[in-house]
Amino acid sequence: MSWKTFIEKQKTAATIFTHALRKNELSHAYILEGPKGTGKREMAKLLAQTLFCENRKGIEPCHECRNCRRIASGNHPDIVWVKKEEDATLIKKEQITYLTREFAYRSVESQIKLFIIEDADLMSTQAANSLLKFIEEPHQNTVALLLTEHIHQLLDTIISRCQVLTFSALSRKDLEDKLIEQGISKPLAALSSQLTNRYDEAISYCKDEWFANARLLVIQLEQKLFNSTQAGLSTMYELFAPHFKDQKQWDIALDLLLFWYRDMMSIHLDRLSEVVYCDKLDELKSQTLQKSLQHIADDMAYILKAKRQLLSHVNGLSVMEELIVKLQGEA
Amino acid sequence: MQDIADSNQTALSMKMTVTKDKLVESVTHVMKAVSSRTTIPILTGIKITASLDGVTLTGSDSDVSIKSFIPLSENDQQNVTVEKTGQIVLQAKVFSDIVRKLPSDTIAIEVDQRLITKITAGSSEFTLNGLDPEEYPLLPVIDEEDNNIVSIKKDLLKHVIRQTVFAVSTSETRPVLTGVRWNIQNGKLDCVSTDSHRLAQRVIPISTDDETKYHNIVIPGKSLNELYKILDDNGEEPVRVIITKNQILFQIKNLDFFSRLLEGNYPDTDRLIPTDSKTTITLSTKGLLHAIERASLLAKEERNNVVKLRTHENSVEILSQSAELGRVYEDVPVETIEGEELKISFSAKLTMEALSRIDAQTIQINFTGAMRPFVIRPIGDEGILMLILPVRTF
Numbered sequence: 226m227s228w229k230t231f232i233e234k235q236k237t238a239a240t241i242f243t244h245a246l247r248k249n250e251l252s253h254a255y256i257l258e259g260p261k262g263t264g265k266r267e268m269a270k271l272l273a274q275t276l277f278c279e280n281r282k283g284i285e286p287c288h289e290c291r292n293c294r295r296i297a298s299g300n301h302p303d304i305v306w307v308k309k310e311e312d313a314t315l316i317k318k319e320q321i322t323y324l325t326r327e328f329a330y331r332s333v334e335s336q337i338k339l340f341i342i343e344d345a346d347l348m349s350t351q352a353a354n355s356l357l358k359f360i361e362e363p364h365q366n367t368v369a370l371l372l373t374e375h376i377h378q379l380l381d382t383i384i385s386r387c388q389v390l391t392f393s394a395l396s397r398k399d400l401e402d403k404l405i406e407q408g409i410s411k412p413l414a415a416l417s418s419q420l421t422n423r424y425d426e427a428i429s430y431c432k433d434e435w436f437a438n439a440r441l442l443v444i445q446l447e448q449k450l451f452n453s454t455q456a457g458l459s460t461m462y463e464l465f466a467p468h469f470k471d472q473k474q475w476d477i478a479l480d481l482l483l484f485w486y487r488d489m490m491s492i493h494l495d496r497l498s499e500v501v502y503c504d505k506l507d508e509l510k511s512q513t514l515q516k517s518l519q520h521i522a523d524d525m526a527y528i529l530k531a532k533r534q535l536l537s538h539v540n541g542l543s544v545m546e547e548l549i550v551k552l553q554g555e556a
Numbered sequence: 557m558q559d560i561a562d563s564n565q566t567a568l569s570m571k572m573t574v575t576k577d578k579l580v581e582s583v584t585h586v587m588k589a590v591s592s593r594t595t596i597p598i599l600t601g602i603k604i605t606a607s608l609d610g611v612t613l614t615g616s617d618s619d620v621s622i623k624s625f626i627p628l629s630e631n632d633q634q635n636v637t638v639e640k641t642g643q644i645v646l647q648a649k650v651f652s653d654i655v656r657k658l659p660s661d662t663i664a665i666e667v668d669q670r671l672i673t674k675i676t677a678g679s680s681e682f683t684l685n686g687l688d689p690e691e692y693p694l695l696p697v698i699d700e701e702d703n704n705i706v707s708i709k710k711d712l713l714k715h716v717i718r719q720t721v722f723a724v725s726t727s728e729t730r731p732v733l734t735g736v737r738w739n740i741q742n743g744k745l746d747c748v749s750t751d752s753h754r755l756a757q758r759v760i761p762i763s764t765d766d767e768t769k770y771h772n773i774v775i776p777g778k779s780l781n782e783l784y785k786i787l788d789d790n791g792e793e794p795v796r797v798i799i800t801k802n803q804i805l806f807q808i809k810n811l812d813f814f815s816r817l818l819e820g821n822y823p824d825t826d827r828l829i830p831t832d833s834k835t836t837i838t839l840s841t842k843g844l845l846h847a848i849e850r851a852s853l854l855a856k857e858e859r860n861n862v863v864k865l866r867t868h869e870n871s872v873e874i875l876s877q878s879a880e881l882g883r884v885y886e887d888v889p890v891e892t893i894e895g896e897e898l899k900i901s902f903s904a905k906l907t908m909e910a911l912s913r914i915d916a917q918t919i920q921i922n923f924t925g926a927m928r929p930f931v932i933r934p935i936g937d938e939g940i941l942m943l944i945l946p947v948r949t950f
Contacts, residue, residue, distance in 0.1 A: 295691050300598040302618045302693040307595075322728070323595065329731030330776070331802040331817045333618055334694050355728075364819045 226267050227285050228275075234399075235264055238390040242268070246275055246284040252388045253363040256345070258376040259392025262403065262424025265372045268392075269341050270296060272370070273304050276337055302333035308343035316344065321352040328359040328367070338367045345371035346378035353380045360386045394422045404431060412504045416440060419484055419501055420477070435468075436477075442468055443481040444505060450553055451512050457549045466542055475541030476532065479548075483528045489513045490521050527551045570642025570667040572606040574626060576655070576677070578635045579663055582624040583652045585811060586615030588786065589622040590648040598691045601645035602652070604665070605689075606638045614695070615648060616814075620779050621695055622786075623812035644673055645687040654682055695814055696800040705798050706740060706764050710808070711791030716747055717784045719758045719913045719940060724777035725751035732820040735774035740764065740799075748825050749777070754906045755825060755943040756913070770799045774822050779815035786813060829943055830929060833922035835867060835895035838935065839888060841919045844874075845911040847888045851876040852904035854884050862947045863904045867897055876904070891918065900926045901949040910942035 228246075231239035238257065245251045257265040271286070274293045278286035286293050295301040305327045307320050324340065332338045342348070348356070360369060360383065371387060373379060395403065397418050404414035404424075409431040417430040430436045442464055449460045469475045484501045491499045492513045502509060516524075531548040535541060586602055594600060594617055603614040610627040628636050644667045655663065660678035667673045671686035708716075717736075725733035730752075739746040745762045748755065783806060787795070796807040806813040851863040855876035863876040871890055877883035900923060911919075916934030923930045932942040 291690050295598075298597070298691060300596055300691040300693075302596055302599075305595075319593075325728055325731070329728070329734070329818055329820070330619065331819050333802065333816060336801075 226264075226271050228271065229285070231264065231268060231271065235259075235268065235392050238268060238392055241388075241390055242272060243284055246272075251276075251368055253367060254360045254369040254371070254387040256371045256373065256376060256379070256384060256387045256389045257392060258373050258389055260394045260423050261374055262400075263392040263395060265392055266343065269370050269372060272368075273301070273339050273341070276339060276368070277301060277303070277335065303335050303337060304339045304341065306341045306343075309347050314347070315349060316342070316347045316352065318349075318352070321348065321355060325355055325359065328364075332366075336366050338364075340367065340369040341372065342370070343372045345373045345383075346375045350380065353383055357382055357386070395424060397422065400424060400427055404428060412502065413437060413440070415501050415503060416481070416484065420480060435474075439468060439474075439478060440481060443478065443485060444502070444508075446482075446549075447485055447512065448508070450549070451515065457553050458546065461545055461549055465545060469541060472535055472538070472541060475544065476535055478541075478545070479528055479532050479535065483525060483532075485509075486521055486525045486528065489516060490518065490525070493518050493521065524552055567669050568640050568642075568666055569669050569671075570604075570606050570644055570665070571640040572611060572636060572638045573662050573664045574611055574636045575634075576658060576661050576663055578626045579655055582611075582613045582626055583655050585624040585786070586613045586622045587648060587652050588782065589615040589617055589620045591617035592649070594618070596693075598645060598687055599693070600648060601687050601692070602648045603643060603645045603689055603692045605643040606636075606641050606665075608638065608641060611636050611638070614692070616693060616695075618693065619776065619816050620782055621693075621812075621814040623695065623814070625810040625812075627810065642667060643689040644671060645689050645692055646673060646684055647687075650684070654684075695812075696803050696805070698798055698800070698805065705796055706745070706762050707794045707796055708745070708760070708762060709791065710787055710793045710795050711789075712760060713795050713806075714784060714787050714791075716745070716758050716760060717780050720747045720749045720756045721777050721780045721784070722909055722913060723749040723751060723754055723756035727751075732774055732818050732822055734778075735776045735818040735822075736780060737772070737774050737822040737825075738804075740771045748822075750823075750825060750828075750943075753903070753945050754910065755828060755941075756910065757825070757829075757941040757943075759939040770801065772822070773799055773804060774818040774820070775804055775815055776818055783813050783815070786811070828929065829931060829941065830922070830924045832924055833895065834925055835898045835923040836893070836920060837867070837872060837890050837923075838892045838918060838920045839872070839890040841911060841914050841917060841934070843888050844872075844919070845908060847874045847886045848904050848908055848911070850874075850886060851884050852908065854878045854881050855904050857881055860947065861904045862901050862949065863907075864899065864901045864949070866899045867893060869893075895923075898923050898926060900930070901947045902930075902944055903947055906944050910944060914940060914942070916940075 228239060228243050257268065259265060273296045274286035275281065275284055277292040277296060279290040279292055280287045292301060296304060299306065305324060307316060307324050309316050400418040400422060401414045404418060404427055405411060407428060413431045417427040420430060421427050446460055450457045469478050488500045488502050488509050489512060492509055500506060527548055531544045534544045596618060599616055599618060605612040610625055612623055612625050614621060614623045626635050654675060658677035659680055664676040665673065667686060671688060673684045673686045675682040720736045724736060733751060736747055736749040743761055743764065744759055746759045748757045798805040803814050803816055848863055851874045852861060855861045855863050857878045863874055866873045870893060871887045873885055873887055875885035910932055914934045916937055918935045919932050920935055921930055921932050926946060929943050929945045934940050
């Protein structure tokens with residue numbers, strides 16, 4: 226990773242850092258804030274390498290010198306990197322003690338010390354308060370980076386003492402690309418990046434067998450709805466009812482259905498690149514032939530209405546029943 | 557393919573043999589600095605460096621680092637042979653267990669380019685995966701030309717540590733107070749520690765040629781306690797003390813003890829020490845210590861462990877009481893007593909800790925009123941000073 230590539234992805238944050246690095250005017254504390262998967266940790270690491278690199282070219286670290294390699298492997302003694310332990314729900318008290326102690330000690334090798342706290346919102350109020358003191362009166366040549374996905378859970382007193390850099394959420398396309406990079410198939414990546422713009426949520430959908438099956442069920446339902454006049458409801462009872470159990474799952478079912486109709490609309494409007502069920506293009510096309518644009522819009526309105534009903538705690542199964550009857554009636 | 561062909565004729569990156577006794581001794585030393593709870597993965601290892609003049613082992617938890625050197629030969633005894641110089645980092649716990657249990661007197665260690673380490677002793681052979689020595693933290697390089705070297709006799713250093721480190725603060729609210737301040741100036745080493753309830757000071761003359769570069773430093777109390785444990789009783793040996801920008805190094809024969817320093821400015825303690833005296837008493841150190849110990853038997857049952865002292869014509873009275881248990885008072889004879897009459901309350905714990913660090917037979921205590929700190933100095937040793945803040949009682 227280099228600053229050059231970061232400027233393209235997270236323009237605001239990267240610009241502020243590169244600017245400060247060029248002028249050698251790094252502030253003493255930053256909050257890197259934004260949804261998961263937006264590159265906060267990578268940027269923290271890059272900043273560390275830039276600060277410690279032995280053969281820095283301009284502001285780009287070499288990634289090859291002893292310091293760059295040690296930062297990559299987490300072995301540099303002047304970088305204090307605290308993150309939540311795997312099974313813990315909070316940053317532990319010992320970790321905070323370690324952190325405050327490190328604040329009090331001089332650096333080991335160099336003249337700079339860098340503190341990186343991942344998931345800074347997971348500090349208890351007490352822990353955050355003890356940090357406050359050090360952020361308030363920083364020693365020379367120390368930089369602290371607080372990484373968080375939920376800035377509003379940080380103490381106001383901490384936020385006010387740090388420069389806040391907001392990482393923008395991944396665009397749909399970026400998220401989809403990132404998922405595909407992780408070995409997720411394109412249809413699943415496309416679909417899950419429609420459901421959410423958070424990387425962690427998207428990847429957990431993609432890795433969940435339930436989600437893949439839900440997608441297949443929706444496709445099956447659509448086939449039934451178009452090919453026969455009777456089977457829609459029975460498919461729903463036989464297959465949907467056991468698969469979708471709570472309100473949240475029914476809501477996903479409705480979303481998946483909605484995307485199907487939206488895809489048909491996209492085909493009508495000749496925006497093929499926006500089709501989410503990209504592997505079912507032929508089916509979509511044949512179904513689109515049977516429906517006018519107005520029809521599709523009406524169907525989508527039914528689905529949106531069903532979503533509202535679900536929100537007001539109508540039973541998922543009954544919402545679906547009504548919806549299918551309506552969708553079928555139209556067909 | 558090239559790689560596989562090469563590794564068959566394994567180019568060695570280090571090869572040496574060392575006597576088991578020496579290696580075990582060294583490993584024991586450096587293991588004292590290795591912590592299992594480290595956040596820096598490489599520090600779970602011991603670094604082994606084979607050079608032309610011997611073998612060096614290094615262990616560290618980043619706060620304290622210990623380097624133990626095994627010279628090629630010592631007292632006409634061959635300790636080490638180095639065939640190929642090089643270095644490697646091996647998992648500390650495993651390596652130290654292996655070394656202790658190996659069957660023969662000499663141990664051969666071979667490292668190839670893939671960091672695979674073969675340890676052979678007698679018919680036993682271990683193959684360990686080493687870690688990259690480049691990843692290991694760099695310890696400060698000592699420039700002999702620099703005027704930062706001070707030499708202190710080992711037993712004196714032990715005394716200095718014992719008489720100051722007990723008074724450091726244990727609270728992290730003012731981290732700089734968790735250390736002992738060392739000030740090297742004008743041929744004197746001035747050590748001060750305080751937790752803001754009491755203060756301990758020890759000044760010793762030292763031989764430095766010139767002003768040292770970093771003359772005012774704060775050494776973590778924890779590190780000094782570690783060092784104290786490592787200093788053995790061979791008291792006449794000199795310890796070389798070298799101060800660098802971030803660390804202080806104590807060199808003892810074949811052992812280097814590094815400690816990181818504390819950041820921040822130590823408060824000016826000189827103005828805390830009263831210069832005048834309204835009541836001055838001279839008395840036996842042990843006599844007072846034991847009387848306070850007895851009084852504390854009741855006082856410690858109360859929340860604050862406070863004892864009272866009241867002056868009489870030629871004695872002082874130590875008393876304390878516990879609301880539930882009862883009361884105790886004791887007359888302690890004094891050698892001299894001058895000045896105003898006085899009634900003062902103070903913490904038995906802090907006073908006992910201070911008194912127990914004084915080796916002199918008799919002490920002089922200077923009081924400047926019941927609300928002001930009092931100062932204990934041993935008679936015959938100007939370098940030691942213990943200051944204690946009184947407790948307000950109603």
